[in-house]
Amino acid sequence: MDRRRFFTVSSGGALSFLGVPDAEAITRRVHAARNGVKVGHGEVEAVWQMAQVLGANSAEYGGGHVRHLAVSYLIHNVGPWLQGRYTEATGRALYAATSRLAHLIGWMSQDQDDEAAARDYYVHAYRLADEAGEEELAATALRGLTAQAMELGPRHRARALALAEGCVARAKGINDLRARAYYEITLAEAAALDGDHRLATRTLASSQTHIEHNPDAPSGTSWASHFTIGRWSHVSGMILAHMGDLTSARTQLHQALDVHGLDSRRSRANVLGQLGALHLRQGDLDSALTVWTQFLDAAEGVQSTRVRDSAEDLRVRLARYPDDTDAQNLAERAAALLARQP
Secondary structure (H helix, E strand, O other), rough: OOHHHHHHOOOOOOOOOOOOOOOHHHHHHHHOOOOOOOOHHHHHHHHHHHHHHHHHHOOOHOOOOOOHHHHHHHHHHHHHHHOOOOOOOHHHHHHHHHHHHHHHHHHHHOOOOHHHHHHHHHHHHHHHHHHOOHHHHHHHHHHHHHHHHHOOOHHHHHHHHHHHHHHHHEEEEEEOOOHHHHHHHHHHHHHHHHHHHHHHHHHHHHHHHHHHHOOOOOOOOHHHHHHHHHHHHHHHHHHHHOOOOHHHHHHHHHHHHHHOOOOOOHHHHHHHHHHHHHHOOOOOOOHHHHHHHHHHHHHOOOOOOHHHHHHHHHHHOOOOOOOOOHHHHHHHHHHHHHHHOO
């Protein structure tokens, strides 16, 4: 994907407090900077560590839990470092670490349905990674923009597919097979939503080959490094559901939960909510109630728009069963959970 064209069609704004990087921004900064704080390895490592800590918390309790802390850290700590004095090598490392943090805030914003902020942070993460020469971070930022476009509905499906293709193209030189599986399954989902089942099936198969070949590769520094075979099973299940194969979709979601395991409360709640809906679509109310009970248990304390959406979906669908006591009790639990959500 052409870099200039990408920003023309994708950028909804800029995070001016950081100063948006452009081609050779780091080199120019190294030559021109005479004032500002001296930045070294310690500051760069601090950004990585903060992104890791905040990311782990958000994975467990949702994007709304600590987003304010992440934004404050980016503005008040990282911003002055970006405007400071450093060598070119340190500058590229700082830009890469900041890209990771900006991407995390983009994900947090998306998880709270703040689409404009999510888009801006993803675009900023891409530009920082591009300037730092970090292909995996750049591809992951494109993947974030793809996921956001998919969530915006049918009118954005062509854009989602184009972004997904750009993401996979950007990742061609990446050696981590888990990362490549992550980008490929994103393309498969975008293709399935756009009605191109042939492309979806082919790309899903390639993604499966890569994730099964190297499911436990050493963890890297981007979002993609956290992609596991359990998460692959979850996404593949949703792709199969988009293509109408509900039985296979349900099998994949059960594998994500019971065979491969998922390592965060938010992820488990997300899968359980979707799995309950699949059971109900196939006419199995009892199994849907069992799974949705587990969903509500896992959803307690999680601040995520996706979890809220599943709770609302559950409540509305179970209203069709006014004479079923278990269904109505579960619907009341969902309503109470929604009332407690911020």
